[in-house]
Amino acid sequence: MNSPLRIQILVVALCFTTTSQAQSSWVQNPGNGHWYTTTAVSDWHTAEAEARALGGHLATVRNPAENDWLFQTFAQTDNIWIGFSDELVEGSWEWVNGETTAGTNWAMNQPDNDWIGQHWAYIIRGSSTDPVLPPSYWDDAYFYTTMIGVVEVPRDPSGPHLSSSAPVAGQMLTLTVNQVSPGSLVHFAWSSSGGGPISNQYGFMELSPPIHLLNPQVADLQGVVVKTGYLPSFLQGFSLWIQTWSTSDMVLSNGIQLDIQ
Numbered sequence: 001m002n003s004p005l006r007i008q009i010l011v012v013a014l015c016f017t018t019t020s021q022a023q024s025s026w027v028q029n030p031g032n033g034h035w036y037t038t039t040a041v042s043d044w045h046t047a048e049a050e051a052r053a054l055g056g057h058l059a060t061v062r063n064p065a066e067n068d069w070l071f072q073t074f075a076q077t078d079n080i081w082i083g084f085s086d087e088l089v090e091g092s093w094e095w096v097n098g099e100t101t102a103g104t105n106w107a108m109n110q111p112d113n114d115w116i117g118q119h120w121a122y123i124i125r126g127s128s129t130d131p132v133l134p135p136s137y138w139d140d141a142y143f144y145t146t147m148i149g150v151v152e153v154p155r156d157p158s159g160p161h162l163s164s165s166a167p168v169a170g171q172m173l174t175l176t177v178n179q180v181s182p183g184s185l186v187h188f189a190w191s192s193s194g195g196g197p198i199s200n201q202y203g204f205m206e207l208s209p210p211i212h213l214l215n216p217q218v219a220d221l222q223g224v225v226v227k228t229g230y231l232p233s234f235l236q237g238f239s240l241w242i243q244t245w246s247t248s249d250m251v252l253s254n255g256i257q258l259d260i261q
C-alpha cells in the first residue's frame, strides 16, 4: 500500500537532484581554458548578479571562435545574455569584466537601441527563424527582457575560492577561503601591486613582486579557512593584492584586490 507514495517521493527526489545538478554544471572551453555555466531565465542585471556570485561575469566574446563555441554550447534553443552593455554611455559598448576586445558580431542594423532603451547584448539562438535576427549574431535588448545568461569564470569553479570582508583601515579584516581539502595547510600571499603575471606550478599568480607571506592556517573539516587580521590605520587609501593556495590541492585560488577605505 505504501508503494505509490514511495515511488512518488523517489520521483520528486530524482527531479530535485537533476535540477540542482543542471544548475551547477560547468563546461570548460578548450579554446581558452575558462569555465562556463548558465543562469536562470532573468533580466540582464539579475543574470550578471548571479554571475558575480559565482565568481565571474556574464561571458566576454573575444573572437569568432569564442562566439561560435558559446553559440554551439548554449544558444541552440535559447537566446543568451553576454556581458556587453552600453547602459553607461549610449553607443559606447563595454564588456562588464573590463576587458577590451576588437571585434563585434552584431546582426545587420543592430544595435538599434530600439525605442531608445536597448543597452544589453545577447547572442541570437540557433532556432531563430527571424530573417533580421539570424542565429549566432548579436542584438541589443531591453532592461526587462528575460533569457538565460552565460556565466564565465577564468578558473576551475570547483577549486579554492578566496573572498574578503570590506577592507577598512583601523578595523579587522576577514579572509575566507572555500573549497580547499579539509585539514590542508592554506598559505596566504600578499603584495602591494597586482596583475602578475607569474606562473608557477600551482597556476597563474596575480600578485606582482615583491610577494610577502602571512602565517599559513589549517582548513577545517568543511575545507574552509577563515583568517582575520588587523588593518593598521596608516593603510588607508592603499591597495593590497592577496592570493592563496593549499599544499594539498596544489592549485592557486583567485586573487583579490583590496582597496582599503
Ligand SMILES: [Ca+2]
Binding pocket: 110, 111, 112, 113, 114, 118, 139, 140, 141
Ligand atoms: Ca535591438
